[in-house]
Amino acid sequence: MQRLRTFLDHHCNNPALVSVIEGLMVACKDIAYKVQLGSLAGVLGSAEQDNIQGERQKKMDVIANDLIKYSLQTMQPVKGMASEEEADPVACNPDGEFLVLFDPLDGSSNIDVNVTVGTIFSILQSNPGDDPTHESTYLQHGREQIAAGYVLYGPSTLLVLSTGNGTHMFTLDPRVGEFYLQRESVKIPATTKEFAINMSNQRFWLPEMQKYVSDLLRGEEGPLGKRFNMRWIASMVAEIHRILTRGGIFMYPYDSREPNKPGKLRLMYEGNPMSMLVEQAGGKASTAYDDIMDVEPTSIHQRVSVVMGSADEVDTVVRYHAS
């Protein structure tokens, strides 16, 4: 079995980037350990405070954020970081070259009911003279990412990573603390019979999304001509992992509950990194109108509408929204 470091040395001719990815994994292995211990480590329950998003934080949100933040601040190549859990970007090392954006614990509403959660990260190149404490430094299009990945804290702890040459999966062996290559260059099937969306929001969607999902539910009798299955885990990182593993389409579209926001999910540290992984695996990632990685970034915590997964199914959703 190939260790992560061996794989990266062959696939990523950027030793500084390799060191940042390995440093991130040190923090994620600690997160995995604490998530596995759960109540025994006293990490469950609410932190009794809200984050910049106005969301009530779980204790593990804060713990995961601090573990990653402290790890990044010890890495010479990291110039700055931006976190879902931090209002503003944080400077790390002035002579660093990378910017790391992350959601420390995606799906954390599941942590108290023992359902899969994960860490999502996006790595950008900073330019000399960029101010790592200023938001504009991080506002780069998704296609400028030099690496993206997530660590899934489920029955197994997995790393799914792309540095621009395919999407690859690694499994953590907790006995030795090493990630081993599980699948190289994964490919998402172009077609699917499985969709993921929170159906309770149906009345708030645009008519075009209501029509598409209605046609999904009509199965063989409808215009899509086949029966679909549905999944909803309320943990994007788990949904996207399922899609990378067996295909499917994940949607968190615009809804009228917050009419001034394009969607619930965040562009810079959820939409963009997941879009890179999906596109590198042959899938597509759209707002239902445009590729997510072409969306103009205007703020670190900006939201985005998300439709991603099997390429032909994403094309169908875009077609419904073009008509």
Ligand code: P6P
């Ligand atoms: P809802 C988790 O809070 C998250 O950001 C994503 O991981 C997940 O897909 C979505 O929100 C779930 O949202 O509205 O179904 O609880």
